[in-house]
Amino acid sequence: MEYSIIGTAGHVDHGKTALITALTGFEGDSLEEEKRRGITINLSFSSMQNETKNVAFIDVPGHEKLLKNMIAGAFGFDASLVVLDANEGIMPQTREHLEILNLLHVKNIIIALTKKDLATSEVLEQRKYEITEHLKSLKNLHLVEIIPVSIYEPSSIQKLKDALFALPVTPKKSNGLFRYYVDRSFSIAGAGTVVTGTVLDGTIKVGEKLFAPELEKEFVIRNLQVHDHDVESAYSSQRTAINLQNAQKTSFEKGALLCKKGFIRGLDCADVWVESIGGHTLKHNAKVILYVGTKQVEARILFYEHDDKADKGYAKLQFNHKLFLVHDEPFIICSSGRTIGGGRVLNPINDPMKKKVKLELLKALDTKDFKTTFTILVEMHKHGFGLISSNQRFGLNHEEAKGIANEMSDVFVDEKGLVLYPITMQEELGRIVQAIYAKNAYALLSANSLSLKLKWASVALVESVLQNLCDEGLLDFVGGIYKNAQIDIANIETLIEDKLYNTLLTAEFTPDAPYNIYDKLDLDRKMGDDALKSLTRAKKVVRLEHNLFVTTIALSAMMAHLRDIMRKENGVDIKAFKEHFDISRKYLVAYLDYLDNFDDVKKEGNRRVLG
Secondary structure, rough: OOOEEEEEEEOOOOOOHHHHHHHHHHHHHHHHHHHHHHOOOOOEEEEEEEEEEEEEEEOOOOHHHHHHHHHHHOOOOOOEEEEEEEEOOOOOOHHHHHHHHHHOOEEEEEEEEOOHOOOHHHHHHHHHHHHHHOOOOOOEEEEEEEEOOOOHHHHHHHHHHHHHHHHHOOOOOOOOOEEEEEEEEEOOOOOOEEEEEEEOOOEEEOOOOEOOOOEEEEEEEEEEEEEEEEEEEEEOOOOEEEEEHHHHHHHHHOEEEOOOOOOOEEEEEEEEEEOOOOOOOEEEEOOOEEOOOOOOEEEEEOOOOOOOOOEEEEEEEEEEEEEEOOOOOEEEEEEEEEEEEEEEEEEEOOOOOOOHHHHHHHHHOOOOHHHHHHHHHHOOOOEEEEOOHHHHHHHOOOOHHHHHOOOOEEEEOOOOOEEEEEEEEHHHHHHHHHHHHOOOOOEEOOOOHHHHHOOOHHHHHHHHHHHHHHOOOOOOEEEEEEEEOOOOOOOHHHHHHHHHHHHHHHHHHOOOOOOHHHHOOEHHHHHHHHHHHHHHHHHOEEEEOOOOOEEHHHHHHHHHHHHHHHHOOOOOOHHHHHOOOOOOOHHHHHHHHHHHHOOOOOEEEOOOOOO
């Protein structure tokens, strides 16, 4: 079964709701207020189905004051059915709706000329000509057909049905990132909270978790419904009701985003392409209302190439709170209740950079020249540019992003870590590693330990550099670690144990934490841990607490000091201990606690006394 979302748009009283009722049998104006006022206030949803296709309609308002609901609905359209009164022709809201559909790249348009029974054939032909001419100026719209209809002529309704079913289902490019804007939220007795909306991308299944980034909460999907039928999975372009466990209805305002956790970041600005419609001019630094998905927020336009005003251009949009946007996401902007323009999100994760470089980046993103995009960003992020957020930033899944990266020259691609580095960073890292071994000829390191030490360098990048140094004869790879090729080490494990033991012996009562010791000695962490365990088993070292190891010699000496204090002062506590040994509380507490292992020592409150 194929699914498509058809949005109905048009001027008030041109017959949208009546036409949908004739097509589907569903009366969209079901709310009392809608029936009383005679216009569609909220988005209404219905569908029709044949053997191979389900066509879902989003009937949106035509009244100018209710424009925001029309915009909210349009974001989920695959195609549009624009309803036009045959006698009245193109009206102001018709033009506005068509311009909005053009901005949102809703490609296929069918025009229904309603009330044909009240119009002459000459009028119908005149309307067809006017519509065809008008649509020539809207470059993103493709007029599929103009069909005169009357709800009193079943044959015309059937012709329109056939045309709607025949609309091609254009596969939407998917990056696998599930996204869904809530348009309604309500509670059902015995079921709990239900939200409705259109799946914009990706797939969800019953039992999976969904993340609400604005709430910073995860919810489990209890049930899914597509057009009143329970389903196990929901896909892109499906009108879907989601029953969420442990969710409160009031938590989900209109415009709330649902997605998968860990893939989308929220920011208070984004780089965009923006253009005006209807003869409006966009002013630099102007405040506007931004509509994206079913969300509405205040925003400010800051052009990159204009200081005053412009009809179109690259700009930064600053929001009054964080938005969770993705690359190529459409938006509409309004001012004083009128739609003045819209555009596409180019860079949802704003990178601070000089204006000239930013414009180069935005032009590359605008044309989907991702190789140039990656080149610019890798140069900006010399210590690693991550592809983990490629879904959000570029509309690319990880495999697509890696494929582009692998076509680039002068770039090191860490495919597992999803990080790109300028090839020059291999050279820089090579100099750093050589400096470590020049300073400490007995350094024993692994790629993992060096990556922990140099936080910007991924394990794969470090491994490549270490392997190069081995190929050059500077290092040897022995037993999982890299050693100086010029130094002959008979027993690496014994060498590490000796280094650790001597370091602990020198530190006496106040040794560093193990990882700090490993870093100072340029030792691989795993091998350091193994050596420390071996020293502990041999009873040469004692573990006082999680990150505190002392030699048996130092511990015996400290216990003797404490016993001496207890005998002379009838016990010891933190304060008395501190007077004799000016060391940090961490060590004081650990040594006092160790006294509890002796049968002749008793604890009285905070003091230890000899029994």
